[in-house]
Amino acid sequence: MKKKLVVFSGAGISAESGLSTFRDNNGLWENYNISEVATPQAWAANPKLVLDFYNLRRKNAFEAQPNTAHIAIAELEKHLAVSVVTQNIDDLHERAGSTDVIHLHGEVKKVRSTGTNELFDYGSKPLFLGSVCPNGFQLRPHVVWFGEEVPNLEIANKTIRKADYLLITGTSLNVYPAAGLIHMTKESSIKYLVDPNSDLRKPSIKNLSILKAKATIGVPKVANQIIKDLKVNA
Ligand code: APR
Secondary structure (H helix, E strand, C coil): CCCEEEEEECHHHHHHHCCCCCCCCCCHHHHCCHHHHCCHHHHHHCHHHHHHHHHHHHHHHHHCCCCHHHHHHHHHHHCCEEEEEECCCCCHHHHHCCCCEEECCEEEEEEEECCCCCEEECCCCCCCCCCECCCCCEEEEEECCCCCCCCCHHHHHHHHHCCCEEEEECCCCCCCCHHHHHHHCCCCCEEEEECCCHHHCCCCCCCEEEECCCHHHHHHHHHHHHHHHHHHCC
16 A cells, blocks of 8 residues: 655645746736736625636636646656645646545636536636626636635545655645644654745644755655655565
8 A cells, every 4th residue: 555645735836837926026916916917805895806817817827837846756756656735726737637636715717607506617718797708607716815715624524534655735724724734744644844934834733754955856855855765674
């Protein structure tokens, strides 16, 4: 039975692919007001502004390429059972080759009917007021806005509890309930955190090794360490 690795990722893993994070210098929330673009109230008040915000993020996500961190995680599937629990709405984990990706905050390549909640693959096209589903309802980004339910939380919770190895990278661990998931792992699981600003991120979890590094440097290092560990304990 293959050992289980769960990766818990955030915007920082896609930073070196050119996608903005939220809370770093010049991050998205420095340039946009959350309450104007990422809440149900914003959608009700000014849907065009919300659609424009996600159209730009969709365009950037499609123009970005997976980086060596996404690829190192995908390649670990040769050695372990790997699940990625991501807060990211880009599909860079999937495009790097990861086959089990759980999106906590939605997926920018999908859209949702505001009338039936049905999902549609929408690709890189922009979404406008008047873009409707086959039943005639306005389409919205399939993104979890602040204050909305996190639909995949339960499956993410079940998955992370099985982890023998946990890799946390690219997240400020600021947003709940997502950030609370890292405390659901077995105490005995071996945990790694990769973040260039790791001095700001010291989650109180046992068996945690912190690498103060960017994902493209730190994640391949952790991948090699896990492979070595598997060989020793084979
Ligand atoms: N490699 C690894 N980590 C990085 C890199 C990098 N190259 N660059 C930045 N980071 C780290 C930052 O130090 C920070 O800890 O990535 C983290 C980014 O944090 P946030 O911008 O808060 O992003 P995230 O944690 O994913 O935000 C969570 O907040 O606004 C909501 O829904 C949104 O899913 C998002 C959630």
